Amino acid sequence: MEIIARRWLQVQQILSLTPATFRRLLALCDTPESLLHMSSDLQFRFGISAANRQQLEKQLAMPHHGGVDDELSRANAEVMCLHDDDYPALLKEIHDPPPILYFRGRRELLSRLSFAVVGSRRPSRMGRSDAQAFASALGQAGFTTVSGMALGVDAGAHIGALATPSSTIAVLGTGVDQCYPRSNAALYQQIGLEGLLLSEFPLGSPPLRHQFPRRNRIISGLSLGVLVVEAAIHSGSLITARQALEQNREVFAIPGSIHNPASRGCNALIKQGAKLVETLADIVEEFSEWAGRDVIEPPVGQAVEPAVVSQVYDALGYEPQSVDELLKHCGQSVDVVLAELSQLEVEGWVEQQRGGWQRSR
Template sequence: MTPHNALASDWVEWLRLEQTPGVGPETARQLLAAFGLPSQIFATDFTALSKVVSAKVAKALLQPDFRQLQQRIELTQTWCSQPGNQVLTWADANYPRALLDIPDPPVLIYVKGRLALLDAPTIAVVGSRNATAQGIRNAEQFSEALSKAGLTISSGMAAGIDAAAHHGALRGAGSTVAVIGTGADIVYPSRNRALAHLIADGGCIVSEYPLGMPAIASNFPRRNRLISGLSKGVLVIEAAGQSGSLITARMAAEQGRDVFAIPGSIHSPLAKGCHQLIKQGAKLVDTAQDILDELRFLPMMRPVAASSTQTTSASLAEITSADQRLLDAIGYDPVHVDHLVEQVGIDVAELSGVLLTLELDGHIEQLPGGMVKRIG
C-alpha cells in the first residue's frame, strides 16, 4: 500500500508516531532529536526510549494497537488517493515553512486543495461567529481587497466573520486557506458545506486532526495557532470581550506577527474585543490599504478601498430625502426606535415600514431590543 505522498514509507511511520498516546509536538521533537526519524525511534529498545520519555509512552511506542493503526493508515491512504489530498510531515519539503517557525507545529497536517498557498504571503482575518451585517460586509470587502492585492487570506471556516472572509478572498488572486478544527474529511458547521467545496477547488483546507475527528470544543482554540502561524499578521473584525478571536490575536503576538483591528461603536459588545486589542498595541485600520502599508506589501494591483464610503455614496443617491433624514437621525451607533419616533416625527407603524425598506436595501441593520443602526 502506497500513500499518495512523496514520502510514502515515512508518511506511515510519522502517522504512527503522531497517533501514539502521549506524543505531542514537544515529545516528538525530543524523540527525533535523540533517535532520528520515526522508523529509527520504533527500532530503539525500551531502555533507551525510557531515558527520553516516560515508561508508559515508551511502551506505547513499541507496542501500539496495530489493528487500530492499520485502520487509520487505510482510511488515510484512501483519502490521499483522491485528487488534491495530501499528508505533510515535518520531513516533507512542502511542509509550510511559516509553521516550522512557531513553537509547536503539528507533527503532520492534512491538506486539501492548492498546496502552494501554504507558503504564499498570508494575512489572517478572524472575528465573531455572531457578526453584524456591517461586520460581514467588512470581512468580505477587506478580504477581497487584500486577496486582489495578492495576499492569501487564512481563517477558520466558522460561521460569521470567518465564512465572509473566505467568500471575499475567493474573489481575488490571493485566494484563501481554511484551517479547520475537525478532520479534513468533515465539514463543520454543516451550513458551510458549499463554502468548503469552493475552498477545496480554489483555495486550501488544512487540519492537524486525524480524519474522522468530529467537532470538539477544545480543538478549535488550539487550531488558532495555525491560523496565525501561517500569516504575516491577524486582522480582527468584531470580537466580544471574551472571544476566540482574541486567542488568535494573542497567539499571533506571541509568534511575532502583526495584529490589526477594526474599531467599532463604543456601545457595541462586538467592538469590545477590538478596542481591547487596540489599547494593547494592535494597529487600528479602516481600509485594506492600511494593512498593505504596514506590511510594506507591494500589491499586484492597487486594491479597492475596503471602507464603506464608496458603497454609501452610490446608495444614498438612490434614496429619498425623507429616507436620508431618517438615516441621518439613526447614525452609526445603535439607537432605539422610540427615539427615532420622537426625533423624526412619524408614527411607529410608518417608521417600521421605512426601516424595513432601508434594511432590505442594505442601509441599516435592526438589532435586538428595538435598536437600529446604520451600515454601509
Template sequence: MQDTDPHAAASVFATLADWIRLEQAGGVGGRTARQLLAHLGSPAAIFQAGARVLAELVTPAQLRALCAPPSPELVRLLEATQAWLRQPSHHILTLHDPAYPALLAALPDPPLLLYIKGRIDLLARPLVAVVGSRNASMQGKAHAEGFARALSDAGLTVVSGMALGVDTAAHEGALAGAGSTIAVIGTGIDRVYPARNRALAHRIAQHGCIVSEYALGTPPVAANFPRRNRIISGLSAGVLVVEAAAESGSLITAQLAAEQGREVFAIPGSIHSALAKGCHQLIREGAQLVETVDEVLAALRVSPLAMPSTAAEPEAVDDIVLSALGHDPVCIDALLERVGGDAGMLGGRLLELELAGLVEQLPGGRVQRVCR
C-alpha cells in the same frame, strides 16, 4: 500523494505511517514527540530505539505507549489514511518535509502533521488571516468580505477558520477576488463543520485549500478549535480582527499572533456595540487600528496594486431615517424621537431599509446602519 510506482508509494507511506503512529501514541503529545525527534532524528528511529534508550527520554506511561504494537484502531486509521491519500489533491506534510510552511515550522509547538485538501502551493504564498465573531453583525460580515476580497486582489491568500460569521464572509470575499483562501479546521479533514458550510468547504477545496492537524475521523471537539488558532496565525504574516466580543476566540488568535511576532490589525466599531469590545481591547494593547485595506498592505509591505478601496466613503443621504440613524446602534424609541412621525411609518421604512441591506436589526430592540 499520488505515485505511479506502487513500490515507491508503499515506501513513502511506510515512513508516513511511523509519523501517524507517533502522533497517535497515547500520552506522548507534541512536545515529547518533538523532543524525541530532536534526540533520535525520525519516527522510525524512535520506534527502533528500544525500551532501554526510550526509558531515559520519556515517562513509564509514554514508554508503554511507544513500545506497544499498533492497535486495531491504529491499523484502521492507517488504512483509511492511505486510501484518502490516493485521491486527487490530497496531501500530508510532516514536520520534516521541505514543503512544510517555514513560518509554521518556526513556532514552539508546530503540528507534527498537516493534512491538506486542495492547492498545496498556496501554503508557500504570502498569507494574511482574517478572523472575527461567529455571531457577526451584517456590518462585520460586510467588512470581512470587503477586506478579504481586496487582500485577495492584492495577491495575498486569506486564511481563516471556516466558522460561521466573519470567517465565512472572509472566505467568500477571498474566493471572489483574484487570489484564494485557506481554511484551517478543528476536525479531521474528512469532516465538515459546521455542516452549513458544506458547499463553501467544497469550493475552498476546489479553488483554495483546507488544512487540519487532526487525524481522519476526528469529530468537532471544543478544545480543538482554540488550539487550531495557532495554525491560523502561525501561517500568516498578519492577523486582521474584524469583530470580536470581549471574550471572543478571535482574541486568542490575535494574542497568539502577537506572541509569534506577527502583525495584528483591528477594525474599530461603535462604543455601543458588544462586538467592538474585543477589537478596542486589542487596539489598547497595541494592535494597529485600520480603516482601509491599504493600511494592512502597507504594514505588510505589499503593493496595493490597482483595486477599489474598502474605506467607508461618504454616501449621499437623502433618507430622513438613515440620516437620523447615524452610525451607532440606536433603540427604536430614540430613533422615533429623532425623525418624528408615527411608529407605523418608522417601522415600515426600517423594514424597507433592512430588505435593501442598509439597516440591521440588533438584539434589544435596536437598529444600526450598515455601510458597504
C-alpha cells in the same frame, strides 16, 4: 514526502504520542525506520514497549500503510509532517507547531505569503462586508487569506479571498473531513476544491470546545499578520490576536463605534498597540517587500446615502436604537417607521441588532 508523512502517521497511531512528545521524537529521528535503531533507554522514555516495537517493525516493513491509506482515501485528504520540505516555514517557527497536518485541497497554498482575517461570528452587515472586501483586496495584493471557517467574519473573509488567484486557507477545529458549522457546507466544499482545508486533528474529530483555541494558534502561526474586523471583548478572535503577538506577528484592527459591543474588542486591541486599519495600505506598508506593489483598496467606509430621502435613516446611527427611540426622533407612526425600516433593510442600508436598529453602511 507524503509517503514518509504517512509512515509517521502510522507511528503516531501506534504509539498514541502527545503532540509535544511527538515533536521531541521527530527532533531525534529523521525517518520512522530510525526509531527501530534507538537505544532501549530512549525507546523506554518514549513509551515504546516490546509489543509496540513488534508492531512498528511489521508496519514499517510493509510496502503500503495499512489503514492509514484507506482513511485518507475515504476522506480525500493528505498529510504532511514537520520534516517535510514544504511544511509552512512560518508555522514551524512557533513554539508548538503541529507535528502532523491533515489537509484537503491545494497544498501549494501553504508556501504562499499568508495573512489572517478573523472576527465575530455575529458581525454587523458592515463588518461582514469589510471582511470580504479586505480579504479580496489582500488576495489581489498577493496574500492568501487564512481564517477559521466560522460563521460571520471568517466566512466573509473566505468568500472574498476565493474570488482572487491567491485563494484561502481554512484552519479547522475538527478533522478535515468534518464540516462545522453545517450551515457552511457549500463554503466548505468550495474551499476544498479551490482553496485549502487544514487541521492538526485526526480524521473524524468532532467539534470539541477545547480544540478551537488550539486551532487559532495555527491561523496566526501561518500568517505574517492578523486583521481583526469585529470582535466582542471576550471573543475567540482576541485569543488569536494574543497568540499572534506571542508568535511575533503583526496585529491590526478595524475600529468601530463605542456603542457597538462587537467593536469593543477591536478598540481594546488598538489601545494596547494594534495598528488601526482604515485601508489596505495600512497593512501593506508594514511589509517592506510589498512596498512597491499596486494596492487595490477595498470599498469600505464609503460616505453614501439612500437614493430615497428617509427620516428614519437620518435618525439612525451606527449604534442600535429601539423603535420607541426612533418614533421620538421621527414623529411618524409606528406603521410608517416599520415600513421604512423593512425597505431600508431589504436595500441593505440598515440592519437589526440586539437592542434595535442601526445603519449598516
